[in-house]
Amino acid sequence: MKSEELRVKSDEWEIGGKxxxxxxxxxxxxxxxxxxxxxxIKESEAEIVTVALRRQSAGEGGGNNFxxxxxxxNINVLPNTAGCHSAKEAxxxxxxxxxxFETNWIKLEVIGDQYNLQPxxxxxxxxAEILVKEGFEVFPxxxxxxxxxxxxxxxxxxxxxxxxxxxxxxxxxxNPSNLKAIRKQFPELKLIVDAGIGKPSDAVEAMQxxxxxxxxxxxxxxxxxxVKMAKAFKYATIAxxxxxEAGTMQKREFASPxxxxxxxxxxxxxx
Amino acid sequence: xxxxxxxxxxxxxxxxxxxxxxxxxxxxxxxxFAVAINTTFVPIAKYEETIxxxxxxxxxxxxxxxx
Numbered sequence: 441m442k443s444e445e446l447r448v449k450s451d452e453w454e455i456g457g458k459x460x461x462x463x464x465x466x467x468x469x470x471x472x473x474x475x476x477x478x479x480x481i482k483e484s485e486a487e488i489v490t491v492a493l494r495r496q497s498a499g500e501g502g503g504n505n506f507x508x509x510x511x512x513x514n515i516n517v518l519p520n521t522a523g524c525h526s527a528k529e530a531x532x533x534x535x536x537x538x539x540x541f542e543t544n545w546i547k548l549e550v551i552g553d554q555y556n557l558q559p560x561x562x563x564x565x566x567x568a569e570i571l572v573k574e575g576f577e578v579f580p581x582x583x584x585x586x587x588x589x590x591x592x593x594x595x596x597x598x599x600x601x602x603x604x605x606x607x608x609x610x611x612x613x614x615n616p617s618n619l620k621a622i623r624k625q626f627p628e629l630k631l632i633v634d635a636g637i638g639k640p641s642d643a644v645e646a647m648q649x650x651x652x653x654x655x656x657x658x659x660x661x662x663x664x665x666x667v668k669m670a671k672a673f674k675y676a677t678i679a680x681x682x683x684x685e686a687g688t689m690q691k692r693e694f695a696s697p698x699x700x701x702x703x704x705x706x707x708x709x710x711x
Numbered sequence: 712x713x714x715x716x717x718x719x720x721x722x723x724x725x726x727x728x729x730x731x732x733x734x735x736x737x738x739x740x741x742x743x744f745a746v747a748i749n750t751t752f753v754p755i756a757k758y759e760e761t762i763x764x765x766x767x768x769x770x771x772x773x774x775x776x777x778x
Contacts, residue, residue, distance in 0.1 A: 467778035477776070492777025493745070495718040495770060499738045507743065507774040520777045528750060535752035536745035536772055607778070657778035 467657020
């Protein structure tokens, strides 16, 4: 396993102007404790961690303890616009995040439905267009709709993050054929499966589709042992990528023996 | 005095304060947050020249965990 890991790690890739080795993006929420979060992120070897902005209470530390831990990890920070319901809210949040986190990266999330937290495609595209013009590297969270993906690409997004299934549901990839179609139509874009990944095999599946990476949070943070699960996802991401690069065999309708038939013992021709 | 909403709570402030003075008056920390007034971002460079008005809704945001 160690040699495999090293080989994959030499396979660097580029996203948002950065060269990375890990293809896994990890969230920082929902862990049993800050120490557990820190350990899980380290174990995952992820090089991008998602963070958010929320109202600060006067006179308090206001989340700075959390932010100190993240800063010490010395990895790339991807702020999100979680909780925004309009392009205007998302744009303002992105601008605030750029100042606080000192990055032009933004995970654009504009929620259109409270029940399944489905992104609002119209507001997402509207916000993406303005943010790209303002110099942001936009990581838009979107559904697996091909036309929405096209609109986001049209307004200048170089990265797309279609969902596997609704946020925090752990249902895995609901519609692999749609995800496949997006991959096929946009070979030049960086594609990340964001949301819905529940178990390591979901990560393998996403990577085998040729996606450039996966973004997950709940699947690790809500596992019985988040640190061990972070490790499992690290290997799953590597395995899926290797599987994609190696090229899987064609499926066959019928069985086909793998052991040679020539020289099979106990078979004799009498007539 | 004027009334403003800060992070969802009604506060009374002296009239004519700029953003820096408001932050000090409300006892917010001086670093690691960003400010929006009436859903519009106010960058640090504009703190001195931006005067808080009666009825303004102010959001002061800081880093937290996110997915």
